Amino acid sequence: MDTAVRAEALIDLAAIRDNVAAIRRRVGTAAVMAVVKADGYGHGLVPAARAALAGGASWLGVANVEEALTLRAVGLESPRILSWLAAPGERWKAALDANIDVAAYSLWQLAEIVEAAEHCDKRARVHLKIDSGLNRGGAGPSDWPALVDAALSAEADGAIRVVGLWSHLACADELGHPSIVRQLKAFQEAVEFAERVGIRPEVRHLANSAATLTLPETHFDLVRPGLAVYGLSPIPDATPEQLGLTPAMTVRARFALVKRVPEGEGVSYGHRYVTSRETTLGLVPLGYADGVPRAASNVGPVWAAGRRRTIAGTVCMDQFVLDLDDDSIAAGDEVVLFGPGTSGEPTAQDWADATGTISWEIISRIGPRVPRHYVGGGT
Ligand SMILES: *Cc1c(COP(=O)(O)O)cnc(C)c1O
Numbered sequence: 001m002d003t004a005v006r007a008e009a010l011i012d013l014a015a016i017r018d019n020v021a022a023i024r025r026r027v028g029t030a031a032v033m034a035v036v037k038a039d040g041y042g043h044g045l046v047p048a049a050r051a052a053l054a055g056g057a058s059w060l061g062v063a064n065v066e067e068a069l070t071l072r073a074v075g076l077e078s079p080r081i082l083s084w085l086a087a088p089g090e091r092w093k094a095a096l097d098a099n100i101d102v103a104a105y106s107l108w109q110l111a112e113i114v115e116a117a118e119h120c121d122k123r124a125r126v127h128l129k130i131d132s133g134l135n136r137g138g139a140g141p142s143d144w145p146a147l148v149d150a151a152l153s154a155e156a157d158g159a160i161r162v163v164g165l166w167s168h169l170a171c172a173d174e175l176g177h178p179s180i181v182r183q184l185k186a187f188q189e190a191v192e193f194a195e196r197v198g199i200r201p202e203v204r205h206l207a208n209s210a211a212t213l214t215l216p217e218t219h220f221d222l223v224r225p226g227l228a229v230y231g232l233s234p235i236p237d238a239t240p241e242q243l244g245l246t247p248a249m250t251v252r253a254r255f256a257l258v259k260r261v262p263e264g265e266g267v268s269y270g271h272r273y274v275t276s277r278e279t280t281l282g283l284v285p286l287g288y289a290d291g292v293p294r295a296a297s298n299v300g301p302v303w304a305a306g307r308r309r310t311i312a313g314t315v316c317m318d319q320f321v322l323d324l325d326d327d328s329i330a331a332g333d334e335v336v337l338f339g340p341g342t343s344g345e346p347t348a349q350d351w352a353d354a355t356g357t358i359s360w361e362i363i364s365r366i367g368p369r370v371p372r373h374y375v376g377g378g379t
């Protein structure tokens with residue numbers, strides 16, 4: 001780590017590339033849409049997208065139009081990009097002008113897309129979403145026939161082309177969960193209905209990371225992995241290594257201060273940690289504004305001077321404290337919050353377990369104040 005760096009997120013682009021290549025080998029003929037929403041799960045939208053394309057992804061998936069436009073603006077012209085979340089008044093025309101595929105969940109969305117398409121002399125490429133049981137986005141089974149019907153007439157009018165039929169799973173990370181079979185069946189029925197009345201999609205897609213890695217029957221024409229692209233395991237029973245994945249993000253910092261304190265001293269806000277003997281405290285310049293969960297107070301795992309340690313006391317906005325015993329550590333020495341886990345350091349999964357959340361949240365919330373440094377590029 002560069003000695004001038006206070007803290008950083010080191011991003012291994014070769015790991016992202018190789019994770020996508022590993023996913024591709026696993027899914028065989030299905031195409032891979034690398035999901036790069038939320039700043040590439042914290043890894044950097046554009047670098048993550050480029051690395052995923054180098055690994056063989058042919059599609060990129062994002063939540064909103066701004067993310068999609070950013071990808072086009074940096075010159076990523078050829079991959080298909082799907083943007084799937086919109087509110088009324090969305091910038092549909094900008095999306096269509098930039099050749100971005102959009103999703104329609106409802107009649108009002110479809111109507112807005114059709115209207116935008118009329119103003120840009122090109123057919124909108126639309127992915128119709130069925131809600132197969134997540135009960136989040138998408139048209140429920142009772143609204144599906146009307147949405148398909150409206151899409152067919154918009155196709156006949158030359159305004160749109162339905163290129164995708166898709167859905168999203170609720171419990172793919174829980175092997176054998178009964179909802180998986182139910183959702184798969186509901187999805188297949190919705191697809192059959194749409195195809196029977198004349199929809200001819202290029203791609204049918206359902207699988208997130210967990211389904212991509214464990215449920216081949218959900219692959220259809222295209223899979224949409226996010227977490228696995230970044231090398232983390234979406235299922236509790238398997239490590240990244242067992243899945244052929246390498247975690248791409250390491251978050252580390254340098255001690256800002258190291259000092260001795262007596263026994264019985266309260267540490268950090270609220271004095272929720274009290275020294276049990278005379279000891280050395282080390283100050284780490286990362287806090288909850290950087291994405292270190294405040295829930296990691298007294299439980300967050302950290303690697304320093306060849307040992308795992310636990311955060312002492314409350315995580316503050318910009319900093320937290322470690323109790324270093326009598327170990328010889330100096331200001332400027334390195335602390336690793338999480339990384340691949342191959343050199344003893346904790347993993348994002350360890351952080352998720354310690355703080356009662358999921359690894360998706362740990363990596364995607366590393367804040368903009370933590371500079372991203374890239375290795376393994378040139379891909
Ligand atoms: C975020 C997202 C994904 C990727 O999910 P992972 O669990 O990270 O693989 C896929 N599809 C949709 C619709 C999503 O919102």
